[in-house]
Amino acid sequence: MEKKSISRRNFLKKTGLAAVGAGATLYGPWKHNRVYATATDKPILIGMTSDASGQYANSGASDRRGMMMAIEEFNAKGGVLGRKIKYVHMDTETNPATGSRVAERMITRNEVSFMIGAVSSGVANAISQVAQKYGVIYLNSNSSSPTESGKNCHRVKFVWDGNGTNFAKAAVKNAIDAFGKKWMLLTNDYVWGHNTSKATRKLADAYGAKFVDELLVPQGTRDFTSYLLKIQQAKPDVVAAAVGGDDQKVMRQQVAQLGMGRKPAWINNQQDWPDVYGLPLKNLFGVFGTTWYYKLDLPGVKEFVGRYNKMYPETAMQVPGNVFYNGYMATRELLSAVERAGSTNNIKVIKQLEQLKVSAKDRMQHFDAYMGPNHQMQQTVYMATANDEKAWKQNKNDLFKIVSWAGPQEVEDAGAIAACQMESYADTATYDG
Amino acid sequence: MSMDFVVNLLPFIVNGLSLGLLFALIALGFMLIIGVMELINLAHGSLFALGAYLAMVLIAPSADWMGTFGQWYVGLPMALRYSLALVAAPALVAVVGMGLEVCLRPTYGKDPLYGLLLTFGAALVIEESIRVIWGSAEQTLPVPPGLSGPFLMGGLIYSKYQFFASAFAIMIIVLVWLFLERTPYGAIIKAGAHDSEMVRALGINLTRLRLFVFGFGTSLAAIAGIILSPIWGLRPHVGVDAVIPAFLIIVLGGVGSFWGAVIAGVLVGLAVGMTSAFASEWSLLSMYLLLIAVVTFRARGMFGKKSVLEA
Numbered sequence: 015m016e017k018k019s020i021s022r023r024n025f026l027k028k029t030g031l032a033a034v035g036a037g038a039t040l041y042g043p044w045k046h047n048r049v050y051a052t053a054t055d056k057p058i059l060i061g062m063t064s065d066a067s068g069q070y071a072n073s074g075a076s077d078r079r080g081m082m083m084a085i086e087e088f089n090a091k092g093g094v095l096g097r098k099i100k101y102v103h104m105d106t107e108t109n110p111a112t113g114s115r116v117a118e119r120m121i122t123r124n125e126v127s128f129m130i131g132a133v134s135s136g137v138a139n140a141i142s143q144v145a146q147k148y149g150v151i152y153l154n155s156n157s158s159s160p161t162e163s164g165k166n167c168h169r170v171k172f173v174w175d176g177n178g179t180n181f182a183k184a185a186v187k188n189a190i191d192a193f194g195k196k197w198m199l200l201t202n203d204y205v206w207g208h209n210t211s212k213a214t215r216k217l218a219d220a221y222g223a224k225f226v227d228e229l230l231v232p233q234g235t236r237d238f239t240s241y242l243l244k245i246q247q248a249k250p251d252v253v254a255a256a257v258g259g260d261d262q263k264v265m266r267q268q269v270a271q272l273g274m275g276r277k278p279a280w281i282n283n284q285q286d287w288p289d290v291y292g293l294p295l296k297n298l299f300g301v302f303g304t305t306w307y308y309k310l311d312l313p314g315v316k317e318f319v320g321r322y323n324k325m326y327p328e329t330a331m332q333v334p335g336n337v338f339y340n341g342y343m344a345t346r347e348l349l350s351a352v353e354r355a356g357s358t359n360n361i362k363v364i365k366q367l368e369q370l371k372v373s374a375k376d377r378m379q380h381f382d383a384y385m386g387p388n389h390q391m392q393q394t395v396y397m398a399t400a401n402d403e404k405a406w407k408q409n410k411n412d413l414f415k416i417v418s419w420a421g422p423q424e425v426e427d428a429g430a431i432a433a434c435q436m437e438s439y440a441d442t443a444t445y446d447g
Numbered sequence: 448m449s450m451d452f453v454v455n456l457l458p459f460i461v462n463g464l465s466l467g468l469l470f471a472l473i474a475l476g477f478m479l480i481i482g483v484m485e486l487i488n489l490a491h492g493s494l495f496a497l498g499a500y501l502a503m504v505l506i507a508p509s510a511d512w513m514g515t516f517g518q519w520y521v522g523l524p525m526a527l528r529y530s531l532a533l534v535a536a537p538a539l540v541a542v543v544g545m546g547l548e549v550c551l552r553p554t555y556g557k558d559p560l561y562g563l564l565l566t567f568g569a570a571l572v573i574e575e576s577i578r579v580i581w582g583s584a585e586q587t588l589p590v591p592p593g594l595s596g597p598f599l600m601g602g603l604i605y606s607k608y609q610f611f612a613s614a615f616a617i618m619i620i621v622l623v624w625l626f627l628e629r630t631p632y633g634a635i636i637k638a639g640a641h642d643s644e645m646v647r648a649l650g651i652n653l654t655r656l657r658l659f660v661f662g663f664g665t666s667l668a669a670i671a672g673i674i675l676s677p678i679w680g681l682r683p684h685v686g687v688d689a690v691i692p693a694f695l696i697i698v699l700g701g702v703g704s705f706w707g708a709v710i711a712g713v714l715v716g717l718a719v720g721m722t723s724a725f726a727s728e729w730s731l732l733s734m735y736l737l738l739i740a741v742v743t744f745r746a747r748g749m750f751g752k753k754s755v756l757e758a
Contacts, residue, residue, distance in 0.1 A: 072584050203728050230728035236679050236688050239462045239609065240723035240730070246603050247455060260682065263585050267680045271606040273597045295586060330582070 017102035023087040059124035066106025070133040081343025084112040110140035117144035127447020135159030163390035164430035179427035181303030193249030210256035212376040275299025287335020306339040314427035381421040388434035392422035459724040466718020472616040474696040476667030482640040482703040492686025493573035498669025499676040503530035537666035544665025590721035701751025
């Protein structure tokens with residue numbers, strides 16, 4: 015019996031030809047392909063580039079939940095432009111190299127429409143470089159390094175969190191007025207620590223602060239007692255700490271042991287909700303920045319928390335925090351911008367986002383917010399401190415007490431705006447998700 | 448040298464000493480295992496963390512799933528639950544440690560790299576298990592109210608807990624020393640550290656000795672973890688912070704030397720404590736400089752005898 019077999023070479027030849035043929039009719043040049051896709055009711059696919067492992071795994075999960083709730087709400091209304099919204103998540107591992115790889119894969123293989131998600135500025139920067147190459151809109155939802163909307167800004171990237179300078183600006187003046195002018199710096203001995211302390215020093219100098227000392231803290235320090243003794247000997251009014259990561263957690267623990275959290279006054283950078291949720295109250299010390307708190311006495315906040323509880327009844331974090339809020343807001347504003355643009359064409363959506371203004375009511379913040387020229391959401395910044403023991407004992411979720419807030423103009427990061435040189439529209443590839 | 452300078456210096460010496468005792472406590476279990484087994488246990492740090500996590504559960508379990516027993520248990524005084532955790536958590540970790548020793552048996556007599564690799568793998572497994580069970584977020588190990596909080600001395604605030612921890616470290620150091628010096632088991636361990644083959648030739652069950660030493664050494668790691676984590680905080684990878692200084696202290700003190708480890712621990716504590724007062728950016732580097740200074744002149748460390756790891 016004669017067996018009809020297909021040789022490997024023959025097979026390759028035939029399928030290759032078929033593929034070329036199919037490509038010529040269906041795929042063709044990039045832009046065409048995209049136009050073809052939108053004409054169908056293909057779902058809008060959002061690529062979630064958030065960390066599920068590494069130092070920021072916890073925050074990454076919160077960020078993602080925020081995005082998912084916004085997507086769910088749009089889908090309940092029937093989607094956007096008649097298209098359902100779907101999402102795909104890949105772990106960026108708190109690692110810039112993984113971030114690039116994930117972005118590349120999401121764009122070329124999954125053909126995502128947009129990408130959202132970041133906590134680490136290193137990862138966000140890596141993702142946005144890939145996004146810019148393809149023209150895919152990328153929302154940096156939660157990374158607060160000023161460089162993200164400064165020298166590393168891009169036409170396709172929009173940043174939704176307040177940045178280090180915004181928080182420092184809100185904190186410094188407040189601290190000088192409330193506590194005094196004798197300051198001390200505690201600086202993690204690496205680039206981020208030095209940059210942060212330099213910015214604080216500049217701001218505090220402008221308001222007349224006197225710096226008595228700057229203590230450098232090597233990364234990996236586990237004994238802060240010597241630093242705390244030194245601080246006691248110098249008796250400053252305010253200690254501005256730029257200590258991050260695990261070092262900060264250790265420091266917090268030891269400051270709490272000594273009961274030094276109230277005097278001297280401490281100012282910290284932003285405290286992300288997932289990093290402090292569930293800790294005893296005394297472990298929170300000093301004044302720190304945040305963009306939102308679940309107990310803000312503003313219309314809509316209670317309902318928002320209610321929707322969170324309904325959607326995530328099992329989550330260990332019983333109330334939403336700033337990271338969730340930023341993830342939610344970024345996603346919601348993107349989908350609304352697509353609606354207004356009437357298209358998923360990147361340039362059209364970018365133009366919508368660039369003109370974005372959100373009322374205080376819609377933001378559930380005290381002031382109206384708007385998109386800055388450097389693609390950073392200019393918004394209200396809150397200063398918070400640990401809540402009173404009594405109030406916290408009644409409700410263990412109620413960790414913060416909001417002490418003051420500042421409008422977007424007051425805390426504007428002019429440095430980042432000046433440093434941002436983004437690509438022109440013409441230099442940005444067209445992309446249509 | 449002015450009086451002021453001395454007065455200002457004193458608190459840092461006190462802090463350095465207390466820090467040093469804690470370093471010595473961390474190194475103790477590590478030293479025992481290297482001494483007898485000639486094995487560097489890279490899982491020491493993970494067992495350190497595991498001890499602290501188990502203690503956390505024993506001190507403050509979630510009462511819900513244990514019914515009335517749970518209700519009764521969390522109603523017990525904190526100090527009692529804490530004391531129980533200080534005994535029971537190291538015992539549980541000792542069981543894990545002994546399990547690890549059983550896994551290590553095929554590597555004895557082979558290239559030491561096998562043992563090293565196995566303990567490294569165990570370290571990863573234990574750390575990831577902690578992450579799976581307790582999550583990656585920061586946790587706190589509660590301590591009895593009488594031990595926490597500050598006290599004033601010479602116009603400066605100190606942490607009560609840190610002094611309790613140092614006193615506890617002294618107690619453990621003395622107990623381990625008494626055990627090694629004053630009991631027949633101690634004599635066997637010391638003999639095993641000196642020449643394990645000879646110990647076997649004398650009719651002592653070496654298999655059982657190794658199992659015991661591993662359990663003992665890892666329970667000391669757990670004790671160190673329970674004592675240190677109220678100061679360092681508790682996260683799955685907290686053990687990494689313990690294993691590096693432990694290793695350094697053993698080399699500095701001399702492998703296999705009990706007092707070498709204790710004295711090296713105190714010296715490292717003093718070096719770190721004092722430099723962070725006057726040149727804080729050098730504080731972590733100071734322990735490595737100390738190591739270089741000693742090893743340059745004494746390759747075996749301060750009190751190392753010629754034996755164990757040298758051919």
